[in-house]
Amino acid sequence: MSRLVKTLRTEEELKNKLKSPEKLVVLEFVKPGNQVCVYVQPEREKIAEDLKEKADFFELDVDEFKKYAEKLQVEALPAFVVMQNFVKKRHVVGTDDLKKAIDEVHATFGRKTQDETAPKDPAERKTQDESAPKDPEPEQTTPGSGSVQRPEPSSRENTTVKQLHEVDNNTKFSHLVTNGKNRKIRIYKLEQDDGTIIGEANLKIYITKYYKGLFANRSIIILR
Incomplete structure (x- = not known):
């Protein structure tokens, strides 16, 4: 025990x-x-x-x-x-x-989650939402008011941006392939009749005991 x-x-x-x-x-x-x-x-x-x-x-x-x-x-x-x-x-x-x-x-033991500290009364929650600071709304401008309007991107600019995205995606794919070639195959799970062994530490314990039991009682034969 x-x-x-x-x-x-x-x-x-x-x-x-x-x-x-x-x-x-x-x-x-x-x-x-x-x-x-x-x-x-x-x-x-x-x-x-x-x-x-x-x-x-x-x-x-x-x-x-x-x-x-x-x-x-x-x-x-x-x-x-x-x-x-x-x-x-x-x-x-x-x-x-x-x-x-x-x-x-x-x-995080003993800490209250955000849901636990949130007000349970819907009216109280609404009051908090109304009093919370809000992001300022963007000012609307009209032509002729002195503001500078950004021109729409041309078709040539759109094509260039698209090509840059394609190159970036291809580069990511190349990195994935390269990293995949360098990865080592690791055994992390072994299924047995009486259960599944998971984790490197547990596998080491199991394999060590297995081979100790396999060779423990065998006699040594010397050939001359």
């Missing part, structure tokens, strides 16, 4: 934890026995330790909390959902972007 990541068993427990006014709540949806969920546990524990002053971590069996998993749009495991006062703020799969997501939400 983890010291920092507690397992929730009932819906009542979940609702009580989501009431936390002082910290964010991180819900991890897992499936018991799923190898991908097991692989990310060490990194999850480290993040929970580093961010214990900002968030409380809870583990939920996706089958026991199926209603909440569907409501929070959990489609891949392990899924981490960052909650604030019953509101979903972030949703990440795996631990690669988990710490960053929590830090971003915590940076």
Whole structure:
């Protein structure tokens, strides 16, 4: 049993934890026995330790909390959902972007959004709109009033502008092709029978354990 990541068993427990006014709540949806969920546990524990002053971590069996998993749009495991006062703020799969997501939400923790501070009464909102400063309307000028009117661009000028746009678009396309040739192919997801492994850190953990198990019990044969 983890010291920092507690397992929730009932819906009542979940609702009580989501009431936390002082910290964010991180819900991890897992499936018991799923190898991908097991692989990310060490990194999850480290993040929970580093961010214990900002968030409380809870583990939920996706089958026991199926209603909440569907409501929070959990489609891949392990899924981490960052909650604030019953509101979903972030949703990440795996631990690669988990710490960053929590830090971003915590940076705005406790602040009221513009919608929350906006007046609820339509009459009050209308009064604010009328009192708000407005951009000055452009002055209308007439021929002969001493103002200088800008002539309409000629057909030659229009053709030149069109050609410049075409050259600019072609240059952008050339840059895209050049950059595409220099890009490296990176593996960021591996689908297994018992789940999907997402993220560079999780892939490293899985591949290391796989090859250790593959060669651990094999005897060495020396040919002479």
